Each structure stands twice: as C-alpha cells, then as structure tokens.
Amino acid sequence: MxxxxxxxxxxxxxxxxxxxxxxxxxxxxxxxxxxxxxxxxxxxxxxxxxxxxxxxxGKQDMLFQILNHAIDEAERMVTTPVRLIDDPEQRLRQLMRLQIQGSLERGLAFTALFSEINHLPPAQQMEIRSRVREQLDLIRGTLLELADQGRIRELDADIATMMILNVFTGIARWKYTDIASDREHLIQEAIAYTMAAILKPKK
Amino acid sequence: MxxxxxxxxxxxxxxxxxxxxxxxxxxxxxxxxxxxxxxxxxxxxxxxxxxxxxxxxGKQDMLFQILNHAIDEAERMVTTPVRLIDDPEQRLRQLMRLQIQGSLERGLAFTALFSEINHLPPAQQMEIRSRVREQLDLIRGTLLELADQGRIRELDADIATMMILNVFTGIARWKYTDIASDREHLIQEAIAYTMAAILKPKK
DNA sequence: TTTAGCCTAACGATCGTTCGGTAGCCTGTC
DNA sequence: GACAGGCTACCGAACGATCGTTAGGCTAAA
Incomplete structure (x- = not known):
C-alpha cells in the first residue's frame, strides 16, 4: 500500500x-x-x-485516510488559492463558491464525513480536528477582517463562522436532491444569502 | 408495550x-x-x-417511534403555537426560537436524527418524510407570505427554507460544544443572522 | 393465579480481520 | 528462448467477536 x-x-x-x-x-x-x-x-x-x-x-484507517485526503483536496482547491485574494469580501465569496462546487462535483466530502470523526481513536480525532480548525480560522479571520473594516453588521464571529460552515455540510447532504440540480443557481443563492446575512445593508 | x-x-x-x-x-x-x-x-x-x-x-421500530415522537413534540411545542401568530416575520422569529430552544433543552432531536431515516424500511421512510414536509411547508409558506408583502429580498424560497432548516440541524450538532453554552445568545444571534439574510434592508 | 418485569442462555447472522494459497507478470540467468 | 524465482493482486475459507433477537424461567406484586 x-x-x-x-x-x-x-x-x-x-x-x-x-x-x-x-x-x-x-x-x-x-x-x-x-x-x-x-x-x-x-x-x-x-x-x-x-x-x-x-x-x-483496516476499516478505521480507511476513514482516517479518506478524511485526510479530503482535507488535502480542500486545501489545494479552496484554502490555498483563496488566501491570495486581498479583499475579504471577495475572498469569502470565492471560498464559498469553490467549497460548494467542490463538494457537489468532486469528492471533497470532508464536510459531510466530518461527522463520522468519532469513529476514530482519540489521537487521530485530534489530528483531523486541528487540520479542520485551520480552515475554520480562514473563515473566521476573514470575518474579523471585514469587521475591522466596518463592513459587517454587529454579529458573533464564532457563530457566523459555524453558520457558514453549516451551509457547506447542508449542501453536501442535498447532493442528490433536485435542489442541487442547478448548481450555479444554488451557489449564487447560497452566497447571496450569506452575504446578506453578514454584510451591512447597502442602502 | x-x-x-x-x-x-x-x-x-x-x-x-x-x-x-x-x-x-x-x-x-x-x-x-x-x-x-x-x-x-x-x-x-x-x-x-x-x-x-x-x-x-425491535431496533428499527424503536427508531421509527423515536422519530415520530420527536415530530409529535415539534408539532405540539413549535408548529401548532406558532401557526397562531399573524405577522409572518414574528411567526418565523418565534418558530426559530422555539425550535432551537427545544433542540437544545429537550429531546426534540428529530432534526438531528432525521439523517438516520434511511435505516427504516421505505414505507416508514415515506411516512416520516411526509410528516416532516408539513413542517417544512410552514417555513416555506411563511417565506412566501413575506414575499407577497414585499418584505424580503429577492431569493429562492426553497433554498432559503433549506438554509433555515440547516440552522436547526447544525445547532443540534453543537449541543455539547461551548458555542451552545449561552443559549439565549445563540438563539438571538441565529435569529438575527437569518433575518438579515432574508429581510429587505431597513435603511 | 395471573401478570408485569426482568433474567440467563443461546440462536443465527453478520461483522472486521487473518491465513494460506494461486494465477499471472516481471526480471534476471543460463 | 527457457526457466527459476519473486512479486503483485487477488481468492476461498475460516476466525472470534458482536450483533439483533428469541425461548424459557424466575420473582414479586396484584
């Protein structure tokens, strides 16, 4: 192997x-x-x-490798390219787009399989969790950056981060429903929904 | 029994x-x-x-009864009282409050256990699914009502419905994390987040 | 005497895993 | 060109453990 x-x-x-x-x-x-x-x-x-x-x-080790691979892919296809974007709003928009695209089109099921993490031994659980935390911090950091620039309404950044992550896990679960049939529409709606939720109203 | x-x-x-x-x-x-x-x-x-x-x-029948009971409870504690509220915005706010409270404090784990529905035989799957759809329609109907009154931004009501449901399933999963330690704060943030996401900006 | 409530013991099925074997392919040697 | 040896990729059969479930019996209360 x-x-x-x-x-x-x-x-x-x-x-x-x-x-x-x-x-x-x-x-x-x-x-x-x-x-x-x-x-x-x-x-x-x-x-x-x-x-x-x-x-x-072994079966457990399989889950461990699958989760690690999914995180690898997410880092390669989402986190890394997105970090290069300067404007925090555009960064968040692109992060959502890439993440949703990835979970619909390709494997990238780490958001979905993450809930199975408790089937791993504690040491490996911690390893996965710390890797995921890095991706969470990218979202949270971007939110804080937007807050510094006074561009978002008053909100709890931790909760908002979980809300955004929640969108990913949710959409992954709708993968085979008709709500995911028009991918581009779903992506745009999800992004617009989230932006309306966090950004300060324009007018 | x-x-x-x-x-x-x-x-x-x-x-x-x-x-x-x-x-x-x-x-x-x-x-x-x-x-x-x-x-x-x-x-x-x-x-x-x-x-x-x-x-x-039997084990399968247990899951079936648990899911049914959870839906019973949700209907009794959330759906039924909330239907009496005339104003759709207040109705949605109260629905979210009761649903989140219920899933944090009491059993009401139907949002969380719903994902296990595929362990049931197809006939019982359909029965549960149709009961859940009734609750989904309450959310969707309220959104449509708000749309009729011109109070929400342009959005896909089906997707928005799933987003709201998604909040419930997500929060249920954080039940034992420290993000759920201050329940009232979590509830208020979740409602504010959702309202900002769907309502037309005030100013 | 009956019944509710729980037990011990065991059933067959299925699980993850291991063992020993084998067919086919590559490689080097004569 | 033939052939021995080893390696890769798989198989059949079986292992012990655990699973959901059942049969039959005991005990205390009604």
Missing part, C-alpha cells in the same frame, strides 16, 4: 488502490461509516473482502 | 418504557443509529438486552 492511498501519477489511469478508497468514500458518504461494511466496499469495486485487505490496512 | 411508548400520564413519574426510549434517543443522537447497539441502550437503563425486549419490539 502506497503512503498516500489516493495519489497516482498525474494524468494517469487511477490506481486500483485509489479506486478502492474512492468507492469507500462514496459509500461512507451515502450510508455512513457504521452502515458501510467492508463487504459493501469490496463488492463496489468487484473484489472479495480478503482481496480488499491487499489495498487497505 | 403501550401504543405510544413515550406517553405517560401527565405529571407522573416517567414510565420505565419511556425511560428506555428516551435513553435510546439520546444514544442514537450522540453516536448514530448504526453505532448504537441494543446492549448499549440496555446498559444505559440498567437492564440486559433480553430485558429490553419487554419494552420494545
């Missing part, structure tokens, strides 16, 4: 191991960690349970 | 059966349906697994 199970060389056919982890992530997202059996995952990729264990080292 | 497992005569010591269901609801809320074993529930009320079956008819 490679050190990072998801990685394969760029522009190359996905490794079998990567397929396994991808299928596992999808199943766990749909049915939850507890309700997803090793047999389910094996069947999804056309293997036996025993065969799976050539690619994985 | 009585027809409604939670019911006992008013102002009376809770039935043993009611205790069982209450403990089960709490455990399932914390750990999820799949991760909560019959043994866990039995231990929580000081019984053996076999003893539990004097009070319940």
């Amino acid at each position: 490679p050190s990072s199970a998801f990685r394969n060389a760029p522009d190359e056919a996905p490794t079998r191991t990567a397929e396994v982890f991808r299928a596992a992530a999808e199943l766990m997202f749909e049915k939850g960690y507890g309700a997803t059996s090793i047999g389910d995952i094996a069947q999804a990729v056309g293997m036996t349970k025993a065969g799976l264990y050539h690619h994985i080292s | 009585p027809s409604s497992a939670f019911r006992n005569a008013p102002d009376e010591a809770p039935t043993r059966t009611a205790e069982v269901f209450r403990a089960a609801a709490e455990l399932m809320f914390e750990k999820g349906y799949g991760a909560t074993s019959i043994g866990d529930i039995a231990q929580a009320v000081g019984m053996t697994k076999a003893g539990l079956y004097h009070h319940i008819s």
Whole structure:
C-alpha cells in the first residue's frame, strides 16, 4: 500500500488502490461509516473482502485516510488559492463558491464525513480536528477582517463562522436532491444569502 | 408495550418504557443509529438486552417511534403555537426560537436524527418524510407570505427554507460544544443572522 | 393465579480481520 | 528462448467477536 492511498501519477489511469478508497468514500458518504461494511466496499469495486485487505490496512484507517485526503483536496482547491485574494469580501465569496462546487462535483466530502470523526481513536480525532480548525480560522479571520473594516453588521464571529460552515455540510447532504440540480443557481443563492446575512445593508 | 411508548400520564413519574426510549434517543443522537447497539441502550437503563425486549419490539421500530415522537413534540411545542401568530416575520422569529430552544433543552432531536431515516424500511421512510414536509411547508409558506408583502429580498424560497432548516440541524450538532453554552445568545444571534439574510434592508 | 418485569442462555447472522494459497507478470540467468 | 524465482493482486475459507433477537424461567406484586 502506497503512503498516500489516493495519489497516482498525474494524468494517469487511477490506481486500483485509489479506486478502492474512492468507492469507500462514496459509500461512507451515502450510508455512513457504521452502515458501510467492508463487504459493501469490496463488492463496489468487484473484489472479495480478503482481496480488499491487499489495498487497505483496516476499516478505521480507511476513514482516517479518506478524511485526510479530503482535507488535502480542500486545501489545494479552496484554502490555498483563496488566501491570495486581498479583499475579504471577495475572498469569502470565492471560498464559498469553490467549497460548494467542490463538494457537489468532486469528492471533497470532508464536510459531510466530518461527522463520522468519532469513529476514530482519540489521537487521530485530534489530528483531523486541528487540520479542520485551520480552515475554520480562514473563515473566521476573514470575518474579523471585514469587521475591522466596518463592513459587517454587529454579529458573533464564532457563530457566523459555524453558520457558514453549516451551509457547506447542508449542501453536501442535498447532493442528490433536485435542489442541487442547478448548481450555479444554488451557489449564487447560497452566497447571496450569506452575504446578506453578514454584510451591512447597502442602502 | 403501550401504543405510544413515550406517553405517560401527565405529571407522573416517567414510565420505565419511556425511560428506555428516551435513553435510546439520546444514544442514537450522540453516536448514530448504526453505532448504537441494543446492549448499549440496555446498559444505559440498567437492564440486559433480553430485558429490553419487554419494552420494545425491535431496533428499527424503536427508531421509527423515536422519530415520530420527536415530530409529535415539534408539532405540539413549535408548529401548532406558532401557526397562531399573524405577522409572518414574528411567526418565523418565534418558530426559530422555539425550535432551537427545544433542540437544545429537550429531546426534540428529530432534526438531528432525521439523517438516520434511511435505516427504516421505505414505507416508514415515506411516512416520516411526509410528516416532516408539513413542517417544512410552514417555513416555506411563511417565506412566501413575506414575499407577497414585499418584505424580503429577492431569493429562492426553497433554498432559503433549506438554509433555515440547516440552522436547526447544525445547532443540534453543537449541543455539547461551548458555542451552545449561552443559549439565549445563540438563539438571538441565529435569529438575527437569518433575518438579515432574508429581510429587505431597513435603511 | 395471573401478570408485569426482568433474567440467563443461546440462536443465527453478520461483522472486521487473518491465513494460506494461486494465477499471472516481471526480471534476471543460463 | 527457457526457466527459476519473486512479486503483485487477488481468492476461498475460516476466525472470534458482536450483533439483533428469541425461548424459557424466575420473582414479586396484584
């Protein structure tokens, strides 16, 4: 088993191991960690349970790797590019857009699978939690920046941060409902809703 | 087993059966349906697994009854009283207040346990879903009423409804974090946030 | 005597995991 | 070109543990 199970060389056919982890992530997202059996995952990729264990080292470790990979992806596709944006409002808008796009189109199910974190041993729980906190701080910091500039109404930044994060977890759960059928519309509405909630009214 | 497992005569010591269901609801809320074993529930009320079956008819049926009871409670404590409020804005404010209060103080975990609905057989899934839809329609209807009166900004009522529901599910999940320590503050912030998001700016 | 309330014991099923084996492919050696 | 050896990717079978559930029996109250 490679050190990072998801990685394969760029522009190359996905490794079998990567397929396994991808299928596992999808199943766990749909049915939850507890309700997803090793047999389910094996069947999804056309293997036996025993065969799976050539690619994985255990069920718990799978969840751990999936969560870490999701955070990796979020950092690569959302956090990092967004940090380059100077204007805090534009930064927040783009953060929401990228995050929602990511959770609808690609894996990026970390917002959804994060609730399964309690199935991990405490040490790994803390590891994941501290990585997530970094992303939370990006949102919170942006809100504080807006506050400094006097551009948002009076609000509790911590609660507002959770409200925004909440939008992500919620939308991820609607992934297969018709409310998510028009992605661009959903994204624009979600951003407009959030901006109206936090920004000072214009007129 | 009585027809409604939670019911006992008013102002009376809770039935043993009611205790069982209450403990089960709490455990399932914390750990999820799949991760909560019959043994866990039995231990929580000081019984053996076999003893539990004097009070319940099965694990799935337990979840079904818990969800139904939660909806009963929500209808009694939130939906019904709130329908009497004429002004749609005040109606929505009070709905949010009662719903959040209920999910923080009392059981009312239907917003949180609703995600476990897929562990039920399809017929019961539909039954729960149709009952929940009634409560959703109260929110959506109130939004439409506000729109008719020209009091909200231009927004997608369906998406806004989900956003509001999303607040409830989110807050239920923070139940044991320090963000929920000051309940009144959390309630006021959540309401203010939502109102700012949907209402037309005042000035 | 009946019944409510709970027990011990065990059932079959399913779970995550391990063990030993094997078919196919790559690689180097003769 | 043949062949031995090793490695990758998988399989069948079984493990012990735990799961939800049931059968049957005990005890105290009505």
